[in-house]
Amino acid sequence: MNKPPRPHRLLRFLAYLFGALLLLVGSGLLLGDHLTPKAVGLPSQALPLQPQQTLIDRQLQPLLAENPGKSGAVYLSDGLEAYAARSIVTRQAGRSLDLQYYMWHDDLLGHLLAHDVYQAAERGVRVRLLLDDMNAAGLDPQMLALDQHPNIEIRLYNPFRNRDGLWRLVEMVQRAFSINHRMHNKAWIADGRVAIVGGRNIGAEYFDARPDVNFRDLDLLLAGPVASDASSIFDEFWNSDAVVPIAALHYSTDQQMANFVSQAELDARQKEAAPYLQRVRARLSDAYLSKQLDLYWTKGVRIRSDPPRKPVGGDSSQWLVTRLVEVLSSAEHKSLLISPYFVPGATGTKALIGQVHDGVQVGIITNSLAANDVAAVHSGYMHYRRPLLAGGVQLYELKSRGHTSKASPFGSSGASLHTKAFLVDDRRGFVGSFNLDPRSAYLNTEMGALFDDPVLAARLHQEYLRLSSPELSYWVYLNKDHELRWLDRAQTPPISLRTEPDTSFMLRASTRVISWLPLESQL
Structure with missing residues (x-):
């Protein structure tokens, strides 16, 4: 039996490929709700505020008394200042950290801030970390290491069932329409008192720490009553059916936690990190919020967000x-x-x-x-x-x-x-x-x-x-x-x-x- 001419075989192959893609995407449209991992995490809410429980509480109490009903605000346009603000409020937090981000890079700055978060959890601070899953490919070992800590829980927005490799790509094609919806929110909330919102993801290029390229970005640090807006938004996302605990998608080991701690400590001692951290340390102070920041107090600011879906x-x-x-x-x-x-x-x-x-x-x-x-x-x-x-x-x-x-x-x-x-x-x-x-x-x-x-x-x-x-x-x-x-x-x-x-x-x-x-x- 003669084989079909080469052009016909190519057309047949392309037809089969197109049909397979059509079937794949069609099944995703028909079965999308069944293909998406289900939210299985227990609901939780922002912890209630206390007047004197944490250092942040104590720093803000006299300022809030002087400015009843108002919130403090300051722009963070400089990348170093933006990093320092996150690092300092994380080190000063004593009750909770609620962090919501589109991207958290696996680089020096990502490791340093993750280490600050880990140290806060070691002090007894409750940490909830919510990340979009689109850019989390390959980060499971680090995230699972953190998630293993009893005071840390990590959840992923609109996650992939397949965590890596070819099957993750296949799932992306199959769920082409639903996977396209991403969580682009960015918020760093400490003790329910301070919220940093704006355009920055977590990575070296957002904090002037890369020699080749840096993003010109802007955040707004808000302290006081308006931070409750960010906490309410975080709770709505955290407890939504669009979010899944990473522990339900993968498993962790004790070795992953040990590796994470060792790597984070190594990063902090690296030669390339030393001058950057030296500049940050010059800004570390027990009176950061009350003395070092030029907070402007106003009733005219609110934090707003899209719904989770x-x-x-x-x-x-x-x-x-x-x-x-x-x-x-x-x-x-x-x-x-x-x-x-x-x-x-x-x-x-x-x-x-x-x-x-x-x-x-x-x-x-x-x-x-x-x-x-x-x-x-x-x-x-x-x-x-x-x-x-x-x-x-x-x-x-x-x-x-x-x-x-x-x-x-x-x-x-x-x-x-x-x-x-x-x-x-x-x-x-x-x-x-x-x-x-x-x-x-x-x-x-x-x-x-x-x-x-x-x-x-x-x-x-x-x-x-x-x-x-x-x-x-x-x-x-x-x-x-x-x-x-x-x-x-x-x-x-x-x-x-x-x-x-x-x-x-x-x-x-x-x-x-x-x-x-x-x-x-x-x-």
Whole structure:
């Protein structure tokens, strides 16, 4: 019997492959609820506050008495300060630590903060750690080691049943639609009194600890009554059916715990960690919250989040995007936005241009292609530059390398914008995890701090001006022929660039090709 011609065999193979993928995804759609691991953890709640139980309680009590009904707030824009704040409140915690993150990297900074958390548990502090599972591949040994401690429990959001290898990839294909929903929340809550929220994940690049690249990011440390907002959000996620204890997905051993402790202690003594930790130790103090932080006290700040699940076509009235759109659409004279991933879509573009026509100053800071760590997102954004600029919107793109002094957190390393914030009318604003793109709006869960306060607004405006400065950003504009140009204002005289700055032809070409694909809803 003659074999079919080679082209026919190839087509048959592709047909079988397509059919297998279709069957796999179809089974995921039909059996999705059965394929997703079930939540089996016992419910728990934030521990009740005590007036004098812990060092944090005692530090804050006189400040709270002087500022009844108010919460203290301070921005953490410097990466070292952001790391120090987490490390210090963890070392000072005496009752509880509730930590909720999208990513916790298996690197030096991840190990150091994990060691701080472990030491807190050794003191008797109850630790609940909630992580998104998408970026947890390969971290099971470390997480299981921590989870084995009697005072630590780790749970995973929307986890994979298959923890690694080929079967994890197969599950990703099978659950393509459900696995796409991720928890992007970021919160570090100590003793129910202090909550750090914002854009930073846990990893060296978020805390100015990498020599090659660092993210320009922003957190808001909040102390006092508003921290209860973060605790309530954490409890809602922790006890939701989208979350599963890691112990139900894998098993741990005593050896894993011993290995984790040894590695964490080794990291703390490493040559590369010594100068970083030396700078942090200069900020360690028993009076950190009450003396070393310039806390501003206000009643005008709240922490808000998406619900643990955001079903397609479901009620979106309680989604964070609904609240943020209400604030942004209320602008009367100024609307300033900072977003590393900016894909406004046709509706958002029309709304921003409409604000300009109504007399509102609209300014946007986002990443240049060279500074963007996800080229696919830039491919979704690039379509909207011309209409935004033509409509009067001011547009700045962060440089991948800033012309800055040694004191700058950019240093000589590469830079990438990761701050997610906006300011409306010099009074209302937001700092958190929400990117101005479809993924944050409809797929991921997000959280952050909304405020209505002129002082917090003024300090955020300073950050906007710094990020949009000639040293750190290009000014994007249209020339007289309606062509895109990037003005490097740090040069003398300023230089106008015709193509995406600091990029290769291959990067520009591949980004353009990606822009032709129907991916915008996933960006």
